[in-house]
Every structure is written in C-alpha cells, then in structure tokens.
Amino acid sequence: MISVSNVNLTFETNDGPVNALRDVSLEVNEGDFVSFIGPSGCGKTTLLRVIAALETPTEGKVTVNNMIPDDARKAREYGYVFQAAGLYPWRTVSGNIKLPLEIMGYSASEKEDRTRKVIDLVELNGFEKKFPWQLSGGMQQRASIARALAFDANILLMDEPFGALDEIVRDRLNGELLNLWGRTGKTICFVTHSIPEAVFLSTKIVVMSPRPGRITDIIESPLPNNRDLDIRDSQEFIKIAQRVREGLKAGQTEDVF
Amino acid sequence: MNIFLLLFFIIWLGGWWINVRISNSQNVQLPRFIVPSLFGIVVLLMWELAVIGLQINPILLPAPSAIALKFSRSLDILWIDFVQTLVKGALSGYILGCSAAFLTAIAIDKFNFLKRGLLPLGNFISALPIVGMAPIFVMWFGFDWQSKCAIVVVMVYFPMLVNSVQGLELVDPSRQDLMRTYSASYTQTLIKLRLPSAMPFIFNGLKICSTLALIGAIVAEFFGSPIKGMGFRISSEVGRFALDMVWAEIFVAAVAGCLFYGLIALTEKRITFWHPSQQN
C-alpha cells in the first residue's frame, strides 16, 4: 500500500541544512491505521508530505499504491486533512465538500449524493449551509474530513487534525474516526503528539525523534480493531503507552550526546 | 457683536450638545446616521452665518445658500461637465486602467519572470508627474476626453497592479497545497482559490483608484480641454471670480466621488463577506 525505504530529506535553509528525515523506512498495509507520534520538529508533517508528493525526498524510495507518490497524487489516490482545517471561507460547508468533486469533474447529481453521504458520515447534518467561520473548531475539522472522504481515495492522510481541539471534543472525534475507519475500510496515516490518542486509534504506532528526524520504534498494536474509550483503562493499553513513552524518551537522551 | 455671530455660537454649542447627548445614549443604531448628518447641517449653518456675520467677500468664500442657488440654476452646465469629465474621462479610464492592471497581474502571476520587468516599469510610469504628462497626452490624443482617459489609465494602473499581484501572491500555502492534492489544473486553482482569496486586495485597489481617477480627470483638463468639463469650468470660473460656480463643481465632484466609492464598498461587502474585515 505505502512503502517508504531509506528516505532522507534535507531542507536547505538560510541557517544551513536541516535534516528533517534520516533513513526512514516504513511499510503501511491496506486497512492499517498508522499513527506518527513524536515531539514537534521530528519530521511527522514532512513524512506525511513526502507520501503526498508535496515534498520530494533527497534520497530513498517511496511508493503509494505501487506508484511513485507524484503519480499517486495525480491519480487522486489519497485525501489529505491539514493541521489547520483549511476550509475555504467563501464556501459553505457543502460547498467546501463539493470542491474536490468539482475539480475532479463529477456530475451534478453525483456531487449531491456524495456530499449528502459524507455529511451523514461525519454527522454535520443541518450545517450544510453554514460558513466555516460560523462553526466550532471541532465541526470545522469534521467538515475538513468529510471533504477528504468525498472522493474515492482509499488512503487518508491526516496531520494533527484534532491538535487544536480540547480533550472532550477530541475524545468524541477519536471515537467517530475509529467508527468511520471501520465502516469505510480506508488506510489512515495519522499524525499526533498525544500518546493516548495514538494508542487508542492505531493498529501501528510509529515513534519518531527530532534532530535528525528519524523513527525510533514501530509498534504493532495487539488491541482489537473494535474498541471503545474504556479500552484506555486496560492493561494492554497501558503497556503500549509505556512502550511509546520509552521510545520517545530514548530519542531525547540520544540528543544529549 | 452682531446677531449672526451670536447665532453662530448658539448653533455651534447646540449642535455640540446634541451630538454629545446622542453619542452617550444607549441606542447604538441611531447615532450611526444621525451624528454625521447633524454634524453636516451644523457646519453648513455655521458657514452661512459666519459668511454673513463677518461679511466675508464671496470671492474668498461664498455662502452655502449662494452655492445652492448657483447649483440649481446651472444644472444643465453641471450635467454636461459631469458627463464630459467623470463619465467619459474618469470612468472610461478607470475601467480601462483597472482591467489592464488586473490582466497584467494575472500574467505576472502565471509567468513569474514578467514580475522583474513589469513591476519596475509600472512603478516608473506611476512616478511620472501628472502635470508633465497631461500636456503631452493632449498632444497625442487631442483635447477631448480621450487624453483625460489616458491620464487616468496611467494614474490607476500601478496601484491596481500592485494590489492585484499582492493578493494573488498571498494565498494561504496550505489552501494551495490542498489544490495540489486534488491535482487541480492552473486554471482551476486560479478560479476556485486564488481569485477569491485575492478579492480583498483587488477591492482595496479599486477603492484607491476611484479617488485617483476623479482627481486625474479633473486636473488633466487644466492642461487643455474643449470648452466643457469640470476642470475646464473650475479654471475658467476662477478666472472670472465666479467662485460660487467653482464650489458647485466641487460639490458635484464630492458627491459623485462618494457615491462611486460607496458603490464599490458595497460590492466589496457582498463579495468578500467572508473576510474578517467585513465581519463585525
């Protein structure tokens, strides 16, 4: 599905080169829910952007659905949810959801059908005609997720979609996202810096460290695919969370030397 | 102290008092319209009384009533001048100059190398002094409105260009990335993202240029014109010491300028309703 092997990426900046990704390798299988976790500046966004062909690696090989990322982008193989919801303020919620459908040339009736379907999916019924700035942050993110689901991409790339939300809203949206993942069977790559969020959502957790950005641990989660919020009190959950924490710590101590 | 000056002070203090009362009142809707109109009326009354009371020479400052009288008696001439200067000269030049600048901005946006050539050129053109260009344009395009139109084009081109280019440049990068993830074409991105998000800048340019066009068209007539037009009338009536007519023309220019500006601002409010500056 997604394969990243030995990717290096260096940004040339005015203050000299920044090694955003060093020797990153990773396999994502169909139907996986993969979380990328690490402190800010560890290259999570950059890795997601490399997969989306928004950034080109300096070295290494990436394939998405057996294509080079740029071909996958042109074939519209993925939907991307940005950190800031990035809705267009001059369009209503349904106008925003129709945006990719307009660009991809769907027929008028198809546009209506799909918009209605994803609005149901993210539970935004009744807010179709509202403008983004009339919605709460949580609702904006739902609209942004709906927009990424409206067309038939089987990969969903999400960059800290719930990072700016309070914990109560975030818990609810996490539950809804899992539910949505179960129903649609999409492959999801999800960036976060919250340990409980990563453990709760993922089938695979990728732990990353900064300077240079690299992967310190990849954890296959033993948790069942069907989970609810109570699972966070289980023994297994706590054990995985500990392992994530250790991975993060390991990345820090290396930093000292 | 004569009676007119006494009235002058009474109205001054009275108007002041009423405006303070209204401003301090709890009603928020009312003052928005009342305060400025009341202020206008008080100023006009004070002007009238001061001119009569101090027996000011009408060449220096005619009374508002004298201007109003002249205005109502010269409607036909004022209309001819208005059409000649503001419709034929200013409006045509405004539309021509602003559209040319807008199209240039799109070309600059598409072919970035143009920026290095066209922006300095635009800058240079706008730095040309209008008093030098006007006589030359009269030689090139004749005495009639065409030369005024050309002056206005030169005056509005650069401000409009700079604003449009800036608007197209300052598109939010993540919104732009979104279009890339859809693998949208250049035209789709332009129409669905860049033009809408440039609108606040474009309207800013249109508003600035509306004032410039008005000034340009009137001043350009000082350097040669047929025997009609607001600029021509102002310079010839000043020569005859008929200042009431000059003031009547100024009044027409001010009202037309405000209405035009208001029209643009209203359109802006409807089109860029989503922009934070339009939400209160």
Ligand SMILES: Nc1ncnc2c1ncn2[C@@H]1O[C@H](COP(=O)(O)OP(=O)(O)O)[C@@H](O)[C@H]1O
């Ligand atoms: N376009 C860019 N130009 C230069 N440096 C960048 C750019 N994007 C990211 N970086 C740098 O690369 C590193 C990783 O950034 P990023 O992927 O955004 O981290 P994260 O998403 O994990 O917080 C940071 O040090 C950041 O400053």
Ligand SMILES: [Mg+2]
């Ligand atoms: Mg990031």
